[in-house]
Amino acid sequence: MTAETPTALSAWRNAQHQFDIAADRLQLDPGVRAVLREPARELTVHFPVQMDDGSVRLFTGYRVQHNLGRGPAKGGIRYHPDVTLDEVKALAMWMTWKCAVVGIPYGGGKGGVAVDPKRLSRKELERLTRRFTTELSVLIGPERDIPAPDVNTNAQVMAWMMDTYSMHAGYTVPGVVTGKPIALGGSEGRNEATARGAVFTIVEAAARLGMPLAGARAVVQGFGNAGSVAAKLLVEEGARVIAVSDSGGGVHAPDGLDVPALIRWKAEHGELAGFPGAQAITNAELLTLECEVLVPAALENQITEGNAAQVRARLVAEAANGPTTPEADRILAERGVILIPDILCNAGGVTVSYFEWVQDLNRDHWSEAEVNAKLKEIMVRSFGEVWGMHERAGCDLRTAAYLVAVERVAKATEMRGLYP
Numbered sequence: 319m320t321a322e323t324p325t326a327l328s329a330w331r332n333a334q335h336q337f338d339i340a341a342d343r344l345q346l347d348p349g350v351r352a353v354l355r356e357p358a359r360e361l362t363v364h365f366p367v368q369m370d371d372g373s374v375r376l377f378t379g380y381r382v383q384h385n386l387g388r389g390p391a392k393g394g395i396r397y398h399p400d401v402t403l404d405e406v407k408a409l410a411m412w413m414t415w416k417c418a419v420v421g422i423p424y425g426g427g428k429g430g431v432a433v434d435p436k437r438l439s440r441k442e443l444e445r446l447t448r449r450f451t452t453e454l455s456v457l458i459g460p461e462r463d464i465p466a467p468d469v470n471t472n473a474q475v476m477a478w479m480m481d482t483y484s485m486h487a488g489y490t491v492p493g494v495v496t497g498k499p500i501a502l503g504g505s506e507g508r509n510e511a512t513a514r515g516a517v518f519t520i521v522e523a524a525a526r527l528g529m530p531l532a533g534a535r536a537v538v539q540g541f542g543n544a545g546s547v548a549a550k551l552l553v554e555e556g557a558r559v560i561a562v563s564d565s566g567g568g569v570h571a572p573d574g575l576d577v578p579a580l581i582r583w584k585a586e587h588g589e590l591a592g593f594p595g596a597q598a599i600t601n602a603e604l605l606t607l608e609c610e611v612l613v614p615a616a617l618e619n620q621i622t623e624g625n626a627a628q629v630r631a632r633l634v635a636e637a638a639n640g641p642t643t644p645e646a647d648r649i650l651a652e653r654g655v656i657l658i659p660d661i662l663c664n665a666g667g668v669t670v671s672y673f674e675w676v677q678d679l680n681r682d683h684w685s686e687a688e689v690n691a692k693l694k695e696i697m698v699r700s701f702g703e704v705w706g707m708h709e710r711a712g713c714d715l716r717t718a719a720y721l722v723a724v725e726r727v728a729k730a731t732e733m734r735g736l737y738p
């Protein structure tokens with residue numbers, strides 16, 4: 319089997335294709351390759367939730383554990399109407415490589431519910447979360463599988479998950495989820511960790527490209543946990559954030575946006591549209607703006623065969639998971655656009671989740687300065703290892719990150735051996 323370019327916009331096919339490229343180059347043992355190419359476990363649940371008006375609605379949710387070779391499964395829970403098993407499988411596989419590329423002792427997992435949480439009341443969201451957690455109790459646990467926030471889930475959702483699991487256990491189990499509120503054993507710095515880690519990799523890449531970040535134009539797609547904090551931190555690095563967007567569209571100001579004011583605006587109005595002093599821009603236009611740094615921080619399949627030739631960024635930093643399709647990867651590489659792949663770029667989130675879990679298991683609490691310093695050390699080291707592989711193997715950074723990660727997971731798989 320060799321890597322053929324996929325044709326459909328299936329996140330799972332893209333994930334397998336990316337794996338195949340690395341497996342080909344590593345000449346992986348066929349048995350190990352077959353194991354790593356599929357998830358170890360896939361759970362689909364259909365579960366009822368009582369709505370505020372007394373009616374009962376059935377929801378569908380998933381939890382996938384792609385690989386458990388290097389430790390318990392780790393990965394977020396997504397609430398979005400477009401969640402499918404295909405998507406969750408891809409996200410779980412990416413988590414396996416992400417944890418390996420930064421060298422933290424986890425396998426990959428992911429979960430999600432097909433729901434638009436914006437259409438639920440707070441009480442409905444809580445009931446959905448608690449029932450979904452109960453459905454997942456056959457898989458999750460601090461030694462087995464540790465969920466975290468992802469798109470449309472946050473510290474409050476994690477608090478409900480932790481409480482539900484703890485009620486069943488009969489005692490408080492903070493280590494069952496990460497991304498919790500600080501008061502419940504959450505880690506300092508977790509909320510900003512994904513974006514902070516991404517910006518560490520941008521700083522490292524810019525230095526190697528001889529591209530100063532001071533005055534550089536940055537464009538950010540998605541203005542949630544990953545995107546809004548990335549925009550804020552890029553400004554702190556001296557960059558000019560000229561455009562950002564959310565699901566309702568974007569705003570553009572060639573001289574630079576006031577990012578803290580934009581964060582307040584979004585909190586007050588629930589959307590970016592209408593922000594004073596900026597022009598409206600569509601998500602499609604935003605991706606093709608001329609800039610030094612483009613940060614996709616929304617969903618999968620945003621940079622595709624259809625628009626990759628129009629991307630005018632020098633550096634693309636994938637804060638989101640799977641924003642670039644394999645065809646787009648090829649086009650960007652041919653055009654000399656440097657891309658920091660998701661499994662490296664956004665690994666700061668799971669790294670600080672790991673710190674949170676370690677603190678929970680040890681009943682410890684680290685300062686934000688300590689968390690950020692440890693995060694920086696891991697991100698800078700991991701970036702250096704991937705960059706070194708990129709130079710040695712003469713390949714793009716995604717392939718290099720996969721070579722580093724897949725080799726580590728394959729080694730662990732071989733050393734554990736085949737049971738029985």
Ligand code: NAD
Binds near residue numbers: 541544601639640
């Ligand atoms: P979030 O729910 O906080 O924010 C998502 C943002 O994307 C929102 O602003 C939403 O409006 C926007 N969005 C949705 N569809 C869009 C579209 N079509 N065009 C433009 N914007 C759109 O989610 P998040 O946690 O910031 O996650 C964003 C991405 O980062 C996802 O790919 C996620 O898997 C990835 N990620 C998140 C974490 C984490 O710790 N939260 C860690 C690693 C990776």
